[in-house]
Amino acid sequence: MISKIISLGWKNVWRNPTRSGVVIIAVLLGTWAGIFTAGFFNGMVQDSLDNQIELSVGHIQIEHPKFQDLYNPKYAISNSDKLIQSLGNKPYIENILAKSVATGLAQSPKNSFGVTINGINPQADSSLAVTQYIKEGNLPDRSSRNAILIGNKLAERLDLDLTSRMVLSFQDIDGEITGAAFKVAGIFNTFSDTYNENTVFVLQDDLNRLLGNSDLIHNIRIDTDELAMAENYAENLRAEYPNLKIKTWREIAPDLRYMFDMMDLMLYIVMIIIIIGLVFSIINTMLMAVLERTRELGMLRAIGMNKARTFSMVMWETGFLTLVGAPVGLLLAWLSISYFGNTGINLSAFAEGFGAYGISTIIYPELTWQYYLNIMLMIAGAAFISALYPAWKTLSLNPVEAIRKFN
Amino acid sequence: MAVITTKSVTKVYNSDKVPVHALRGVDLNIEKGEFTAIVGPSGSGKTTLLNIIGGLDTPTEGKTIVQGTDLSTLSDSELINFRLHHIGFVFQAYNLIPVLTAVENVSFVMQMQGRPNKECHNKSISLLKEVGLEDKINKRPSELSGGQQQRVAVARALASKPDFVLADEPTANLDSVSSGELLDMMAELNQKEEMTFIFSTHDQRVIDRAHRVVTLVDGKIDNDEVRAQTV
Ligand SMILES: Nc1ncnc2c1ncn2[C@@H]1O[C@H](COP(=O)(O)OP(=O)(O)O)[C@@H](O)[C@H]1O
Numbered sequence: 157m158i159s160k161i162i163s164l165g166w167k168n169v170w171r172n173p174t175r176s177g178v179v180i181i182a183v184l185l186g187t188w189a190g191i192f193t194a195g196f197f198n199g200m201v202q203d204s205l206d207n208q209i210e211l212s213v214g215h216i217q218i219e220h221p222k223f224q225d226l227y228n229p230k231y232a233i234s235n236s237d238k239l240i241q242s243l244g245n246k247p248y249i250e251n252i253l254a255k256s257v258a259t260g261l262a263q264s265p266k267n268s269f270g271v272t273i274n275g276i277n278p279q280a281d282s283s284l285a286v287t288q289y290i291k292e293g294n295l296p297d298r299s300s301r302n303a304i305l306i307g308n309k310l311a312e313r314l315d316l317d318l319t320s321r322m323v324l325s326f327q328d329i330d331g332e333i334t335g336a337a338f339k340v341a342g343i344f345n346t347f348s349d350t351y352n353e354n355t356v357f358v359l360q361d362d363l364n365r366l367l368g369n370s371d372l373i374h375n376i377r378i379d380t381d382e383l384a385m386a387e388n389y390a391e392n393l394r395a396e397y398p399n400l401k402i403k404t405w406r407e408i409a410p411d412l413r414y415m416f417d418m419m420d421l422m423l424y425i426v427m428i429i430i431i432i433g434l435v436f437s438i439i440n441t442m443l444m445a446v447l448e449r450t451r452e453l454g455m456l457r458a459i460g461m462n463k464a465r466t467f468s469m470v471m472w473e474t475g476f477l478t479l480v481g482a483p484v485g486l487l488l489a490w491l492s493i494s495y496f497g498n499t500g501i502n503l504s505a506f507a508e509g510f511g512a513y514g515i516s517t518i519i520y521p522e523l524t525w526q527y528y529l530n531i532m533l534m535i536a537g538a539a540f541i542s543a544l545y546p547a548w549k550t551l552s553l554n555p556v557e558a559i560r561k562f563n
Numbered sequence: 564m565a566v567i568t569t570k571s572v573t574k575v576y577n578s579d580k581v582p583v584h585a586l587r588g589v590d591l592n593i594e595k596g597e598f599t600a601i602v603g604p605s606g607s608g609k610t611t612l613l614n615i616i617g618g619l620d621t622p623t624e625g626k627t628i629v630q631g632t633d634l635s636t637l638s639d640s641e642l643i644n645f646r647l648h649h650i651g652f653v654f655q656a657y658n659l660i661p662v663l664t665a666v667e668n669v670s671f672v673m674q675m676q677g678r679p680n681k682e683c684h685n686k687s688i689s690l691l692k693e694v695g696l697e698d699k700i701n702k703r704p705s706e707l708s709g710g711q712q713q714r715v716a717v718a719r720a721l722a723s724k725p726d727f728v729l730a731d732e733p734t735a736n737l738d739s740v741s742s743g744e745l746l747d748m749m750a751e752l753n754q755k756e757e758m759t760f761i762f763s764t765h766d767q768r769v770i771d772r773a774h775r776v777v778t779l780v781d782g783k784i785d786n787d788e789v790r791a792q793t794v
């Protein structure tokens with residue numbers, strides 16, 4: 157019998173093909189537009205997030221627990237060689253970047269500015285993200301002593317060019333002020349002005365010599381196989397290395413985390429607004445459909461169709477209104493997100509200033525499968541809720557009154 | 564034993580300011596196989612009586628007993644079920660589900676009774692043959708004339724193997740030829756299947772075909788006349 161009820165519900169959908177068609181197309185377009193918009197903004201934010209994480213944060217960072225307070229160089233990671241080796245054996249770790257760090261002052265004859273000095277090892281860290289942003293010159297290498305890579309903003313402030321000389325001064329591990337002259341080997345220009353201003357790179361050997369210990373490693377940055385799993389991976393590492401401070405990108409860059417969480421929320425808010433609109437139009441349509449069928453429903457009740465059956469008939473009918481359009485909309489959304497996810501949507505005509513936020517002018521929409529799944533569940537839930545009221549209306553139907561209207 | 568017995572059935576409608584006494588004590592016995600017309604002027608209570616007999620409405624006072632079951636003892640949902648299994652209905656209009664074909668309409672009531680699909684289908688086809696619509700089984704109501712729709716409704720009423728068929732003004736929307744044909748067909752089914760029919764009408768030609776004529780006036784039985792031998 158239930159199959160008869162379902163088939164009757166389906167046939168009822170097509171009694172008024174125009175009206176049902178309009179609702180079905182609205183559901184289709186709403187689903188498609190909602191998901192595609194979500195994919196678009198997600199792609200935009202994800203891109204910016206990815207760029208920022210790639211450039212300056214990474215997925216996980218490891219430091220001496222006391223290092224983060226004052227960047228005192230004596231708080232280095234002990235036995236860093238062994239640690240890096242064992243990290244390298246973990247299958248989920250894709251990239252490890254170990255550096256020494258000092259904070260100090262960059263000075264030129266013209267000006268001075270506070271900077272973070274990263275002591276890097278270019279051979280070991282071939283994947284250093286800043287490399288792709290170098291506009292002039294190169295990474296510091298061993299061919300010359302005390303070479304330095306600086307940002308264009310700092311170069312501007314200190315009035316430096318390639319091959320200009322500048323002085324870095326900072327505290328060594330004994331707390332004494334130390335410093336040396338460096339020669340600009342390269343200038344980078346990333347999307348972040350702050351970064352371009354306050355971040356410089358020198359060779360680890362050069363920095364550590366000045367700091368007073370050649371083995372110093374202050375910060376190990378790890379990139380894993382999946383950003384979303386960073387918290388779980390960090391938990392593992394914390395259990396394994398209880399004496400080290402292990403932070404994920406969410407702790408290191410709360411602004412990014414906020415952006416990420418807001419984005420997540422936004423995606424759902426967009427969809428919820430669309431769904432609420434659809435629910436109302438579905439309820440409205442179905443109430444009309446039930447109301448104009450009072451006599452027929454009264455007749456059915458009279459000849460012995462029980463309440464459960466009329467109820468479920470209307471439930472199915474409403475369900476079909478949603479369940480025809482939604483999967484098609486979902487499929488279209490998936491297709492268009494996949495298509496534009498490959499080709500990109502070029503916004504350069506509209507959006508010049510995006511670059512400053514690490515947002516590129518070509519947007520590659522993307523959405524995780526979890527989002528599709530959640531959307532499907534939300535739509536199914538909405539279909540169910542919007543079906544309840546019209547179906548409930550049939551329960552109070554009085555067959556005598558409905559039949560009286562015949563005469 | 565009578566198929567239907569009503570005992571001092573009264574019905575008072577209180578919906579308006581003045582109470583309306585639609586039935587004022589109706590005692591009626593309908594025996595199996597009767598072909599009875601309920602007649603009377605408009606407003607005399609025909610529909611009210613048929614609704615009460617059919618378990619669609621409840622009397623203000625009095626009892627309705629159908630095949631030994633006192634309808635007042637049944638709950639709302641039991642009544643729906645009782646109607647499904649014991650009573651066939653033919654209304655003046657809107658008898659059929661517009662999105663279903665003739666055969667699907669007839670089958671539907673049997674499917675609700677939980678009978679196997681095959682049986683429903685075969686029985687529906689043979690019933691549609693009996694009402695003379697073998698060439699229309701796959702037509703939807705909108706493709707049938709008013710008379711044909713009423714025939715499908717009669718077939719549907721018989722499909723549930725009811726104790727009796729109630730028809731409230733089944734010919735009210737039909738021309739006189741179709742009305743006559745419908746009544747002839749019902750009379751034939753009454754003879755052949757020994758099916759009990761109770762119908763209301765104020766069409767004289769329809770009244771002429773009845774075997775028993777119960778006349779209502781102002782909610783009371785004014786006359787009860789048996790004209791021909793019932794089966
Ligand atoms: N729901 C109702 N509310 C008030 N009065 C009603 C209602 N239904 C029927 N009546 C009244 O009851 C009387 C009998 O009506 P009805 O049974 O329809 O008569 P008939 O079918 O013989 O024309 C009429 O006076 C009618 O106006």
Ligand SMILES: [Mg+2]
Nearest residue numbers: 563609610611
């Ligand atoms: Mg009437």
